Amino acid sequence: MLQHPHPSPAARPQPPRRCGSACRALLLLCLPVLLGLTCCASLPTIVPDLARHSGAPVQLQGARGPLTAPQSRAILDGLRARGQDTDIFARHLALEEAIVGSPLTTGNAVQLLQDGPATYRAMLAAIAAAREHINMETYILDDDEVGRHFAAALIAKQREGVQVNLLRDSAGTIGTPAAFFQQLSDAGVRVLEFNPLNPLAARRGWELNQRDHRKLLVVDGRVAFLGGINISSVYSGGSFGKKPRPQARADSAPTWRDTDLQLRGPAVTELQKLFLANWAAQQGEPLRDRDYLPTPQSAGRQVVRIIGSSPEEAFSLIYATLLSAIGSAExxxxxxxxxxxxxxxxxxxxxxxxxxxxxxRLILPGQSDSWLVFHAGRGYYERLLRAGVKIFERRGAILHSKTALIDGVWATVGSTNLDWRSFLHNHELNAVMLGTEFGLQLQAMFTRDEAASEAITLTQWQRRSPALRLKEWFARLWAYWL
Structure with missing residues (x-):
């Protein structure tokens, strides 16, 4: 059950979206105008009504459509049997049913991808194998070594007769020259700018606040990638001690630590539907006739739910399901x-x-590309530490991952940050995986990141300098406008 109360005293004006250093500068210049346009809002109070679904059988959707109750029960019993001998799995399954959205699908294969090099290799291999169409949706697509590599691969497939459709966010690609996208268009790639920053180019109501923060690649409707990884050379190196390539990272900047997923199976159909819906909502040219929704095929045994969120909806499904999972954690x-x-x-x-x-346990950045966000987040440390929350700051890389693992059986990977921006103003995309098989993989990754992090203790944090406290105070003033 979702309750939408009147704004609480904690409610604040809605802020514009954080969107990289160049865009942040633009937003700060526009701040006086934005303040006049924003209105008071609060995130909905989430109260999952688990009892409402406790008596009804859970129905999964497979490659050939909805499964029968006995088929669904057999799959879920198998997942439960591989977990702990408690009702933890049943509780998380119930809350997933309580959050209305896309179907729970079975028959999926899910591969966890760590950092840019591994993710890019898998993505480029899928692009090279494309036979019918390629749909890409991204926040950032830089005109650098990695971006040009992807552009060349997409152009090559377009010239082979594979239809390539690219949806790119206007703010996220603000630093990418128009000529970069023009070469794609000239080759036949359909390029659509999401919510143009230039109000004169707006195809519908101009909403500077709304940004497309999703990172999605769907190839032939059979394989898909999603997560936190943009298309940029900042990801050229691994985050666990491997040296970045000198030609890609001549400035010796730190590498970025991020996480993506590669999926096959019925969940890919749900991702494809989200891309097609976003393209249509942005009033892009009608897509050329292709088999965008082929008959799903079973590829594994993972149970997956795809969750897309939009500021045009009454509430963020990702926010709702995450809060529900935390509230049900044992x-x-x-x-x-x-x-x-x-x-x-x-x-x-x-x-x-x-x-x-x-x-x-929270693993958060030890350094960041956003000074204000970094210090605003640190402003909550003392309160959380006093409550018994354990905080770790990742060292040796800029942390960009967005993952959660609860009770070892409920996991999510996607584009959603833990801030008001993602929950109120962005188009975001996450996958939720149920069961211990994927949970063990994500736990291993979490443990490795924790070992590469510094534990923050309450005693240590209380001894921080007055200068740091001042930065936190200042950043918190701007927290809702970053």
């Missing part, structure tokens, strides 16, 4: 996130979980 809440500027309800959920004995 043993562990392990979150890794790049931009941590939580709203009061998320803070309360984390504190409540820690108070009932749940092991709550």
């Amino acid at each position: 043993t562990t809440v392990h979150l890794t996130n790049a931009y941590f500027v939580p709203d009061p309800q998320l803070l309360a959920a984390l504190e409540a979980a820690a108070a009932r004995g749940v092991d709550v």
Whole structure:
């Protein structure tokens, strides 16, 4: 059940979207205008009504459509049997049913991808194997070594007769020259700019606040990639000690730590539907006739739900399902996130979980591409540490991952940050995986990141310098406008 109360005293004006250094400068210049356009809003209070679904059988959707109740029960019993001998899995399954959205699909294969090099290799291999169409949706697509490599690969497939459709965010690609996209268009690639920053180019109501933060690649409707990874040379190196290539990272900047997924199976159809819906909503040219929704094929045994969120909806499904999962946690809440500027309800959920004995651990950046967001997030450390939440800052890389693992059986990877921006203003995309098979993989990655991080203790944090406290105070003033 979702309750939409009147704005609470904690509610604040809605902020414009954080969108990279160049875009942030633009937004700050426009701030006086934006302040006049924003209105008071609060995130909805999420109360999952688990009892409402406890008596009804859960129905999964497979490659050939909805499964029968016995088929669904057999798959879920198998997942439950591989977990702990408790009702933890049943509780998380119930909350997934309580959050209305896309179907729970079975028959999926899910591969966890770490950092840019591994993800790009897999993506480029899928592009090279494309036979019918390629749909790409991205926030950032830089005109650098990696971006040009992708552009060449997309142009080559277009010339082979594979239809390539590219949806790119206007703010995220603000630093990419128009000529970069023109070469793609000249080759026949359909390029669509999401919500142009230039109001004169707007195809519908101009909304500077709304940005497309999704990162999605769908090839032939059979294989898909999603997560936090943009198309940029900042990802040219691995984040666990491997040296970046000198030609790609001549400035010796730190590498970026990020996470993506490669999926096959019925969940790909749900991702394809989201791309097609976003293209249509942006009033792009009608897409050329292709088999965008081929008959799904079973590729594995993972149970996956695809969740797309939009500021045009009454509430963020990703926000709702995450809060519900944290509220139902019995043993562990392990979150890794790049931009941590939580709203009061998320803070309360984390504190409540820690108070009932749940092991709550946050891996957050030790350095960031956003000075204000970094220090605004640190401004919540003392409150969380006092509540028993364990905080770790990732060292040696810029953390950009957005993952969560709860009780070892509920996992999500996607583009959503833990801030008001993602929950209120962005088009975001996450996948939720149920069961211990994927949970064990994500836990191993979390443990490795924790080992590469510095633990922040309450005693240590209370001794931080007055200069740091001043930065936190200043950043918190701007937290809702970053």
